[in-house]
Amino acid sequence: MKVLITGMDGFIGREISRRLSGAGWDVAGFSNGPEAGKKPSLYRGSVTDINALRTVFMKERPDACIHLAGLAHAMVGPGELEQVRQVNVLGATNTARAAVEAGVKQFVFFSTAKVYGETTPAIGLDEDAEPRPAGIYAELKYEAEQELAKMSQKGDFGLVIIRPVAVFGPGDSRGNYARLIRAVRRGIFPVIGGGHARRSIVYLKRVAERIGHILGPAFVSGKIYAFSDGTFELKEILKAIRRASGPAFFPSFPDRFAQTATSAADWLLTNATGKQSHAKQTLARLTEHFVVQAHHYDAQFGPLEPFDLDRAMVETCAFRS
Numbered sequence: 001m002k003v004l005i006t007g008m009d010g011f012i013g014r015e016i017s018r019r020l021s022g023a024g025w026d027v028a029g030f031s032n033g034p035e036a037g038k039k040p041s042l043y044r045g046s047v048t049d050i051n052a053l054r055t056v057f058m059k060e061r062p063d064a065c066i067h068l069a070g071l072a073h074a075m076v077g078p079g080e081l082e083q084v085r086q087v088n089v090l091g092a093t094n095t096a097r098a099a100v101e102a103g104v105k106q107f108v109f110f111s112t113a114k115v116y117g118e119t120t121p122a123i124g125l126d127e128d129a130e131p132r133p134a135g136i137y138a139e140l141k142y143e144a145e146q147e148l149a150k151m152s153q154k155g156d157f158g159l160v161i162i163r164p165v166a167v168f169g170p171g172d173s174r175g176n177y178a179r180l181i182r183a184v185r186r187g188i189f190p191v192i193g194g195g196h197a198r199r200s201i202v203y204l205k206r207v208a209e210r211i212g213h214i215l216g217p218a219f220v221s222g223k224i225y226a227f228s229d230g231t232f233e234l235k236e237i238l239k240a241i242r243r244a245s246g247p248a249f250f251p252s253f254p255d256r257f258a259q260t261a262t263s264a265a266d267w268l269l270t271n272a273t274g275k276q277s278h279a280k281q282t283l284a285r286l287t288e289h290f291v292v293q294a295h296h297y298d299a300q301f302g303p304l305e306p307f308d309l310d311r312a313m314v315e316t317c318a319f320r321s
Helices: 011-022 050-060 081-101 136-152 176-185 204-214 234-245 255-273 279-287 296-301 309-318
Strands: 002-006 026-031 042-044 064-067 106-110 158-164 166-168 198-203 224-227 231-233
Touching: 002 011, 002 050, 002 081, 011 026, 011 204, 026 050, 050 081, 064 081, 081 106, 081 136, 106 136, 136 158, 158 204, 166 176, 166 204, 176 234, 176 309, 198 204, 198 234, 204 224, 204 296, 224 296, 231 234, 234 309
Parallel strands: 002 026, 002 064, 026 042, 064 106, 106 158, 158 224, 166 198
Antiparallel strands: 198 231
C-alpha cells in the first residue's frame, strides 16, 4: 500500500516515514521544508496550493494520507493570523479535497491535545472531554478537525484524528522538550513551585508505532485518539534529562515571583514586538498540570510495551542533528 505524508521532512513526519517504510509501505511526501524536492518521493509545495496538491496526489495515487503539515510554535503578530489560518485550516481541507479526488480512503489528521485546553486538573481530563481549545494554534487545529469531519461525513473518505500530548524524541530542535533539554544542559535550571506540575508526554517512536497499527486493514473512520505514554511530574522529567545528559543543578523558585516576572515579560515583549508573547504559556508548562487520560487506542489495539522514560530520554539526548 502507498501513503502520502504532508510535512514528511518534519520532526514527526520523518519518524513516521521510517516506520511505515520499514513495514513495507510505499511512502511519498509533500512539504515546503528544506529537504523537499531533493529526492523523487518528496515533492516541494505548499498545502495552501490545492493545484500543487492535486498534481502530486493524482501522480502518486496513494491509498492513505497522513496530514502533518502546519505552523506550530508561532509567535503570531496582528497581520499574521490569517497566514497561520491559511496553512493550518485551509491547508488541511485542501489536502483532504485533493486526497478525495485521487481516491484516498484513509485520511489521518494530526491535531493537538491542546484542544482540551492549556491546563487540566491534576487528575487529568479524559480524551472524550469536551474540547476547549486555548491559544491560536489549538483553536485553528480544532477548526480544521471540524471542517474535516464535515467532509468525511459525506462518505467520500475515512477520517481519523490524532491528538498527541507533547511529543519528544530524537531529532527535535524546536519543541518544548527540546528547549527544556537545552536549558538543563546549561547546568542550572530553576524548578518553579517544586516541580510538582504533572505533564502527559508521548515519545516520538511510539507515536510512529501507533500510526503503523492504525493504518491499513485496522483503520476505523470516525475515531479520535489522544496519544500519551503516561504522566510525570516535572521534577521526574528533569531528573531523567540530568541522568541522560550530565550534571545539572535545580534550585527551587517560588511561583509568585515567577508569575510577577512573567507578567512583566509578557507586557514588554508584546509591546516591543507587536506579537503575542508566550511567557505565560511557558510558565504554565512549568507550574500547571496538563494530563490527558488516553484509552481509545489501547482499547482497540492493546497497549504498547511499558514506557521507559529513562531509555527514551537517553535516546533523545544522544541525538545530534
